[in-house]
Amino acid sequence: MSMHWPKLSSDQIKFRVFEALKKNINYREAPIFGLPGTYLDAEVFDNREAFLENAPFLSTFIANPNHIGVHTFGETDPIFKGTQKIEADLIRICAEEILCGSHNEQDGYVSSGGTEANIEAFWIYRNYFLRSYGCHLNQIALLYSEDSHYSIAKAANLLQVKSIVIAVHQETREIHWHDFEKKIQMALAMGIKYFIVNVNLSTTMFGSVDPIDLMTTYLNQNDLIYKLHVDAAFGGFIFPFVSPDSSYSFKNPNITSFSLDAHKMLQTPYGTGIFLIRKEFMQYVCTHEATYVPGKDYTLCGSRSGANAIAIWMVLHKYGSEGWKLKMQALADLTSNFCSQLDQMGIDYFRNPGLNIVAIKAGFISAQLAKKYHLVPNEHSENIQWFKLVMMPHISLDNLSIFLAEWESERQVKC
Numbered sequence: 001m002s003m004h005w006p007k008l009s010s011d012q013i014k015f016r017v018f019e020a021l022k023k024n025i026n027y028r029e030a031p032i033f034g035l036p037g038t039y040l041d042a043e044v045f046d047n048r049e050a051f052l053e054n055a056p057f058l059s060t061f062i063a064n065p066n067h068i069g070v071h072t073f074g075e076t077d078p079i080f081k082g083t084q085k086i087e088a089d090l091i092r093i094c095a096e097e098i099l100c101g102s103h104n105e106q107d108g109y110v111s112s113g114g115t116e117a118n119i120e121a122f123w124i125y126r127n128y129f130l131r132s133y134g135c136h137l138n139q140i141a142l143l144y145s146e147d148s149h150y151s152i153a154k155a156a157n158l159l160q161v162k163s164i165v166i167a168v169h170q171e172t173r174e175i176h177w178h179d180f181e182k183k184i185q186m187a188l189a190m191g192i193k194y195f196i197v198n199v200n201l202s203t204t205m206f207g208s209v210d211p212i213d214l215m216t217t218y219l220n221q222n223d224l225i226y227k228l229h230v231d232a233a234f235g236g237f238i239f240p241f242v243s244p245d246s247s248y249s250f251k252n253p254n255i256t257s258f259s260l261d262a263h264k265m266l267q268t269p270y271g272t273g274i275f276l277i278r279k280e281f282m283q284y285v286c287t288h289e290a291t292y293v294p295g296k297d298y299t300l301c302g303s304r305s306g307a308n309a310i311a312i313w314m315v316l317h318k319y320g321s322e323g324w325k326l327k328m329q330a331l332a333d334l335t336s337n338f339c340s341q342l343d344q345m346g347i348d349y350f351r352n353p354g355l356n357i358v359a360i361k362a363g364f365i366s367a368q369l370a371k372k373y374h375l376v377p378n379e380h381s382e383n384i385q386w387f388k389l390v391m392m393p394h395i396s397l398d399n400l401s402i403f404l405a406e407w408e409s410e411r412q413v414k415c
């Protein structure tokens, strides 16, 4: 079945969110005596009805529901059950509609961001290997490419598992296949038996996408024991819409989990990462000591704002699946047009057609112009090799042409 979730009018969205808030127990109306939480300080945060009556997100923000725990399974907290149900619905949309998961076969939650979602995944797999195979920590390694986001290295450090970092070809940013095989064989020789594999959809700096099929074919053919997480913090809300039918979905049995970041392409507030995983895996990070939390806690962060879930749900429904596909296709087309102009100008760059990142070779643009347009260098040093441009919705065609004209004249002066 193809992807589908409905587009709703602003009134319908408002109605659904206010209905969910009504199903929550309200700090203003009910005797909630046991929680260390309340609505936002009315001296500071305007809560007048006239200000909030058309503002479902702000209303939720001010009502301040706590979404502690996970809401796709187990016991629900009656106090915030209305908005927690909306969170469960948005997790379903991401897992089943966007990433083609089977009905009711995935769990997940709205995390603080891609970093937390990545750490959550690796935390689960580390505990899964420890518990299911009775192994030692030093037999587990986290395998990822050198272009992976720094949160992966952070996770390896936190979880105290060995990092295996695979080199990439400097021009194409593709995984260096020889290095992939060599590092795995070296790890096996050193006693590593269990692999947590991070695959990028896409990398932060280049928008490059790891060759998941090649990687899993090798892992499967060599009978390696692994669990595979897809870091789709950047690409998760654009790639599946621009490149449908890829191997990056829950239809692929080699994938166990995904991270997505709504606070990138979806234009929601920071604090709207998304963690998705096949059912039965969250149990490996159940904190049984969380006895006061209904349903216990399986997340890294603990308390979190229900308003973040509402923000994601609202954006998804403002567009519907068809509208979102059009929006992402338009962004990808704009990126392709920009790249055609770079081709005409003879500029060297890297771009994956399913994404909206263009990494420009540093020698083709002055540091001053890059700085003026806030292009991001691959490193903040004297040794910059690439500058990246991310085609985001705030970049207008006008600004893009001004930038290109300035760049063109800079190049003519140089010649």
Ligand SMILES: Cc1ncc(COP(=O)(O)O)c(C=O)c1O
Pocket: 112, 113, 114, 115, 116, 118, 149, 151, 202, 203, 204, 231, 232, 233, 234, 261, 273
């Ligand atoms: C691929 C990738 N993974 C993880 C992250 C971390 O996301 P956050 O900053 O939301 O924690 C980013 C952020 O840019 C990213 O691009």
